[in-house]
Amino acid sequence: MRAAGEWPGGGTGPPFSALPEENVEDLYDNAPCGYLSTSLDGTIAKINATLLRWLGYERDALVGRRSFSDLLTVGGRIYYETHFAPLLQMQGELGGVALELKTADGTRLPVLLTSAVKTGADGRPHSIRTMVFDAHDRRAYEQELLRAREEAELERDRVQRLARTLQQTLLPPALPEVPGMEVAAYYHPASLDQVGGDFYDLFPLSGNTWGFFLGDVSGKGENAAVVTSLIRYTLRGAAVYDPDPASVLAHLNTVLYQAHQGEYPRFCTVIYGNLRLDGAGAVMTVAGGGHTPALVLRADGTSSLLHLRGGQLVGALEEARFVVDEIRLEPGDAILLYTDGLTEARTGADRWYSEEDLRDDLSGLVPATAAVVIDAVNRLLESLGDGVEDDTALLAMSVPSQDGAGT
Amino acid sequence: MDVIARNNVVVTGNETGPTVLLAHGFGCDQNLWRLVVPLLAERHRVVLFDHVGAGRSDLSAWTAERYTSLEGYADDVLRICRELDLRDVVLVGHSVSAMIAVLAVNREPQWFAKLVLLTPSPCYVDDGDYRGGFSRADIDELLYSLESNYLGWSAAMAPVIMGNPGRPELGEELTNSFCRTDPVIARAFARTTFLSDNRADLTEVSVPTLVVQCARDAIAPREVGQFVHEQVRGSRLVTLDAVGHCPQLSDPGPTAEAITAFVGAH
Known part of the structure; x- marks a missing residue:
């Protein structure tokens, strides 16, 4: 049995004081979430390594070439254009939006997005920063909720039908x-x-x-x-x-x-x-x-x-x-x-x-x-x-x- | 029921100016016009409203029967004109409301002087040679997207839906509330919006019409705007140097200019 604080294969790790100073570049690139910056029209300007790894793209294939909405499924893109983008423009920030990204090999990556508009020195909107969270688990859980709700609705219909039928016989x-x-x-x-x-x-x-x-x-x-x-x-x-x-x-x-x-x-x-x-x-x-x-x-x-x-x-x-x-x-x-x-x-x-x-x-x-x-x-x-x-x-x-x- | 309350009708701007009636599209509510209203208000009387099911409309007035066709929405536009006794209206319809506006104008043209179709699409689904930009499967995917994003809705919005007369400010406290509505309504509106085909209605339009499109719009691509322009007899086409589907938010200046110039044109 492992002692508290012990990591598999790594003993207790280096002492806290010996941790290297975090490098900002590394913090950005290898963050446990995806980072993405786009121009106001959606063109991808900067993207971190984590998100590139999730999506299976090389940096050059996206930066300056693709727009953020290109990464969305078509249905997601409609949602993005009709809900996400207008809200972001009106509020300057937006969080917890569930969408799916298309990875390079065509699979879907369920994500939660949080975006904020970055203003320049002149106070005018300048770019959009987006954080991307992997939402596989949450999506699976939501699917269960949706299914449960559908079942509950079916059950309710059945009960109502039964009550109506019984009433008629009386x-x-x-x-x-x-x-x-x-x-x-x-x-x-x-x-x-x-x-x-x-x-x-x-x-x-x-x-x-x-x-x-x-x-x-x-x-x-x-x-x-x-x-x-x-x-x-x-x-x-x-x-x-x-x-x-x-x-x-x-x-x-x-x-x-x-x-x-x-x-x-x-x-x-x-x-x-x-x-x-x-x-x-x-x-x-x-x-x-x-x-x-x-x-x-x-x-x-x-x-x-x-x-x-x-x-x-x-x-x-x-x-x-x-x-x-x-x-x-x-x-x-x-x-x-x-x-x-x-x-x-x-x-x-x-x-x-x-x-x-x-x-x-x-x-x-x-x-x-x-x-x-x-x-x-x-x-x-x-x-x-x-x-x-x-x-x-x-x-x-x-x-x-x-x-x-x-x- | 009172149309003014039911559709949350707001009248602002210059009382003596020509009347511009702004109809919001699928997704949000009349707040989408907030950046162009100040630009139009000086010279025009501006009338705003929320479609039933959106924003601060009376959600209890929504029935699947009435609002699963764009005709139900068009009927509301006409009721607003009748109720306010509007004359020589310049009707501006954004997104799906462009087609709602076409239906309203075709049914009772007597209320309207001019028509502005902002990022319109008469048919979103590809059909033969016609390219709407989407397949039926894409639309199903959208419905799925809506479902995923409305999961957290019920708990947050329930007090508003149930009516909370003691706390009218509640709506304002809810972030994202401009674009939130009952998931059942949103789904029905999405279905109605994206599965309607109003191509045949375009040729019936009998009032001067301006088509405004964006240079890059994932929802209503340029070829669709071109199609609308070709179908509506004598229409003008303006292409804004804008990206996205909501130029009234992303480029309010040029959008307002296009509308103003058209209102004043002979």
Whole structure:
């Protein structure tokens, strides 16, 4: 084993005091970096031995004959002319620029350049001095970084695609046509990377009755997706078994409560309802499970929030009670179900969009057809922009007005 | 969005003089004109701007869709003319902006009195008998060069990109910031710049045109300048005794003189 300070084959070297005085010429020529001086137009005026050795050129082949940019790759030359040279002219110096030099045998030498404009006694630019550092290692490292970044971008695309696909499987591909009604839905994802926990559906039950629901699972991501999927098939199954909205929610509560194992809570807020066509209008029987109130838009432009009686968070308690309310839609009326991504959107430092804001913003909407309502809320979402921090699901149903508008 | 803020439009010089609109090229921003502006300002109203994606333009206004063709940039030039209600503009386009200027003038000639093409090239890639000076492989190499040099970019520029209204001076503190931009934008601009072919547009130019080239320019060689001069009907050609692609920096005096003489010529 070598003692500290010992060099292979050289013992400890001569004592410090015995080191020869460094010769300036030698310092320049055999520096551990390349040195290069050019005239302002780039013609090589002086070059050190280190750089000549790296490039494999004789001094005479370059000095006075070649321009610095001749040593660059063509792509590098464009970069040099469009970035490097203008910056050098504007700033007088420039450092850390990564370029490749072409050596005499055609191989590429990755380098880092630092240049400074030398001014003459008259204060005017006189020449350009450039230091050249071998950047093989750094370039290899950068290549790794670039590759890692590309991989990360690919991975991100893959995750987004997966999230989108999963999201689509949790929502009906298209709403069914309901004779005598107009229906429209929209899903606004807050994040491209994660599956949201909002859900809705509309489906035929029997004769002229349709079931519908819209709700929100706590959390997002894969756990929320699992619960959302469970909720969807439970609600649809329960509605076939006993379509009474309170029973449907009680059934869902039992399933979710029993499925609640481990650390992840499995509950949701939801509105479930049945829609029955009745004469010119429609009758809805609705039960709420702790969900934000639906918005009812009347033909005369008035709007109100439908606060449902009772109704607890579904899946949180073993014994939950749900109450059914009835609401009638006349021609020209509409109802909007939505999740709290909309009504909890941030509108200021300490301010959030509210249900009352929504009610006020949508009042006066005539005719309030399902499509018009969704469109209006979409514009609201756009105006709230980044304030919308959570996913938003929308489901609107309307009875066409009798004068034909909105059909 | 407000074009003035979006393109960081700056108006200076002699309000009563003829209007000279200076369009910077690929690589940097309006700072590239800094040495000729004082020379032009005495007798001309000088209008400067940054292309969207460059300098202090609004980077959020950049979309790949709009700015992957030179038409998007030309449209911005026209918007500036409309917004400032400029008349009889002498439009000076450097490098790729020479072709952006050609597209703008061809589309809405009513705004423009004259056109100055500074170190122009209508097509950088060789094509048959036409010698643009570069092969497709060369351009790919350039894109690679850009990539290598923008590695350190994100961390340094992120505060500016994200908007830092409390610290407007931040941009000035960043050395080399004149020539820095989002790597995605730089790459797209490089691609658009160096892969465009606007040779056919030259023959459509209907305003008096001056072509200014450098004696030695690695990006736009003399034969390309000659080609532009031959294609633009009635154009004049001035060859500056200059080296490089940016005579407005290396030789601001002769560059400004060429522009001034042409503005005043009948």
